[in-house]
Amino acid sequence: MLIKKPGDIKPSEITDESVYMRRREFMQTTAGLALLPFVKTASAKTEAALKHVKNKKFSTDEKLTDHASITSYNNFYEFGTDKTSPAKYADRLTTSPWSITIDGEVAKPGKYNLEDILKPHSLEERIYRLRCVERWSMVVPWIGFSLADLIKRFEPTSKARYVQFTTLYRPSEMPGQKRSVLEWPYVEGLRIDEAMNPLTFLAVGLYGKVMPKQNGAPIRLVVPWKYGYKSIKSIVRISFVQNEPPTSWNLSAPNEYGFFSNVNPEVDHPRWSQRKERRIGEFLRRDTQMFNGYGEQVASMYRGMDLRKYY
Amino acid sequence: MSINFNYWQARIGKPLIFALCLLPFLLLSFRLLNNQLGANPIEVFTRSNGEWGLRFLLITLSITPLKNILKQSWPMQYRRMLGLFAFFYVFIHLSSYLVLDQFFDWQEIWADIIKRPYITIGMSAFVLLIPLAVTSNRYMMKRLGRNWLRLHKLVYLIAILAVVHFFLLVKADFYWPTVYAVLLGLLFTFRLRKYCSLPLGK
Numbered sequence: 001m002l003i004k005k006p007g008d009i010k011p012s013e014i015t016d017e018s019v020y021m022r023r024r025e026f027m028q029t030t031a032g033l034a035l036l037p038f039v040k041t042a043s044a045k046t047e048a049a050l051k052h053v054k055n056k057k058f059s060t061d062e063k064l065t066d067h068a069s070i071t072s073y074n075n076f077y078e079f080g081t082d083k084t085s086p087a088k089y090a091d092r093l094t095t096s097p098w099s100i101t102i103d104g105e106v107a108k109p110g111k112y113n114l115e116d117i118l119k120p121h122s123l124e125e126r127i128y129r130l131r132c133v134e135r136w137s138m139v140v141p142w143i144g145f146s147l148a149d150l151i152k153r154f155e156p157t158s159k160a161r162y163v164q165f166t167t168l169y170r171p172s173e174m175p176g177q178k179r180s181v182l183e184w185p186y187v188e189g190l191r192i193d194e195a196m197n198p199l200t201f202l203a204v205g206l207y208g209k210v211m212p213k214q215n216g217a218p219i220r221l222v223v224p225w226k227y228g229y230k231s232i233k234s235i236v237r238i239s240f241v242q243n244e245p246p247t248s249w250n251l252s253a254p255n256e257y258g259f260f261s262n263v264n265p266e267v268d269h270p271r272w273s274q275r276k277e278r279r280i281g282e283f284l285r286r287d288t289q290m291f292n293g294y295g296e297q298v299a300s301m302y303r304g305m306d307l308r309k310y311y
Numbered sequence: 312m313s314i315n316f317n318y319w320q321a322r323i324g325k326p327l328i329f330a331l332c333l334l335p336f337l338l339l340s341f342r343l344l345n346n347q348l349g350a351n352p353i354e355v356f357t358r359s360n361g362e363w364g365l366r367f368l369l370i371t372l373s374i375t376p377l378k379n380i381l382k383q384s385w386p387m388q389y390r391r392m393l394g395l396f397a398f399f400y401v402f403i404h405l406s407s408y409l410v411l412d413q414f415f416d417w418q419e420i421w422a423d424i425i426k427r428p429y430i431t432i433g434m435s436a437f438v439l440l441i442p443l444a445v446t447s448n449r450y451m452m453k454r455l456g457r458n459w460l461r462l463h464k465l466v467y468l469i470a471i472l473a474v475v476h477f478f479l480l481v482k483a484d485f486y487w488p489t490v491y492a493v494l495l496g497l498l499f500t501f502r503l504r505k506y507c508s509l510p511l512g513k
């Protein structure tokens with residue numbers, strides 16, 4: 001089994017010391033703030049530790065966003081549209097048992113238990129920048145594996161030009177789905193070359209531990225050069241398709257959110273500029289980088305494309 | 312009896328309402344300074360003050376209907392203070408945007424004002440509020456005479472602009488802007504009924 005119980009490994013063995021200390025520091029400074037229910041829910045719960053290696057090559061050395069912010073400030077409309085709703089309500093979500101349907105243009109379609117999906121993959125930590133379309137950003141130490149490794153196992157056919165992802169639809173546990181703020185279930189998609197890019201990541205944890213529910217447990221996508229909403233959470237279906245699949249934010253406001261949604265400081269959102277962003281925990285805004293700073297690894301996929309048209 | 316009531320109002324009523332109106336600002340500032348506004352405190356501070364600005368606009372607009380319903384004149388005593396608090400919260404909201412959010416990045420701010428409809432409209436609402444705030448005293452009321460009333464009718468336009476501002480900045484969840492639009496609509500129907508001299512609730 002990949003997922004160990006909390007007793008199996010001491011957290012200090014897998015989380016590096018400074019992170020651990022910062023977390024303690026946070027707990028101390030916030031101990032008196034009973035005013036803030038969401039901080040309490042975020043820090044009181046302890047997820048099980050995950051065995052992993054650090055992938056330095058794919059990690060930024062920027063300062064990590066603190067655990068409390070990553071787990072208390074979330075856009076996960078399935079639990080409500082406030083940033084604090086996911087941390088309040090995601091506890092209700094049943095993440096085990098969990099299965100993922102793999103279908104479409106693929107040699108080995110089927111409905112697989114999450115354990116069977118995860119079994120052959122060894123986990124690694126990658127520290128990625130995350131840039132939200134709302135002009136804030138974080139630095140998150142994800143635990144997971146490369147999406148390309150998973151895709152290869154199921155052998156997509158030559159007709160598979162796109163990959164579509166679907167989030168769980170379960171209004172009884174996801175109160176946000178009772179209102180049609182977006183069309184449910186949430187869907188996202190990538191072109192096959194984007195999905196196969198070595199940066200594209202399936203995350204099952206963060207900060208060395210099992211994924212908190214408000215962050216998209218048990219398994220979510222992380223596409224660090226695209227706006228955050230492309231990184232779909234709590235995935236139940238991965239379909240290989242011939243044509244560009246619909247995506248939720250594009251359905252909701254096509255002139256504001258395109259299929260590609262690459263981070264691009266030159267192309268404004270119609271209602272706000274994308275030139276700058278606020279890194280959570282910092283005061284002054286910093287400049288947003290093209291492809292969120294991952295141009296070296298991804299720019300070649302978009303060569304010759306008008307990124308104003310394909311936003 | 313009526314003397315007593317006036318005395319109570321001046322000594323207790325007004326200071327009490329004043330303190331209550333200031334409370335949201337004090338709480339928000341306290342929590343901002345003590346890092347208790349969550350992961351993105353500037354966003355929460357800016358937005359909350361904007362929301363209080365809108366709430367005070369609506370509260371101010373509900374004073375006249377309240378007077379008519381109660382058939383009592385005392386609510387009018389509080390109208391000026393409530394209106395000035397609306398201005399106060401919008402001013403803090405704008406300052407929070409200029410100082411905390413953009414940190415005096417005038418180029419970005421100017422681009423926002425001319426390019427982003429929700430900022431353009433918010434700014435128009437703020438600019439229109441200034442003459443109302445400046446003329447909210449007895450001296451100006453006397454000096455402007457009937458024009459004072461005309462000028463202060465602008466508050467309806469300002470409230471509409473504020474609700475439109477809210478609608479335009481929301482990403483997908485229109486619940487709260489809709490609630491405020493409905494409340495504003497209700498306040499308008501009260502006025503229209505009065506204009507058409509329809510009896511109210513009789």
Ligand code: HEM
Pocket residue numbers: 354357358359361362363364365368401404405408430433434435436437440469473476477480
């Ligand atoms: C009568 C004047 C105004 C009122 C009543 C008002 C009210 C509001 C309200 C209710 C919100 C939404 C809060 C929420 O989402 O909870 C808001 C957001 C906002 N307002 Fe205003 N506003 C006014 C003027 C302005 C002005 C003059 C500016 C700047 C030039 C401005 C900038 C903003 C910004 C930037 C946001 C969004 C904050 C964010 O997305 O983080 N507003 N305002």
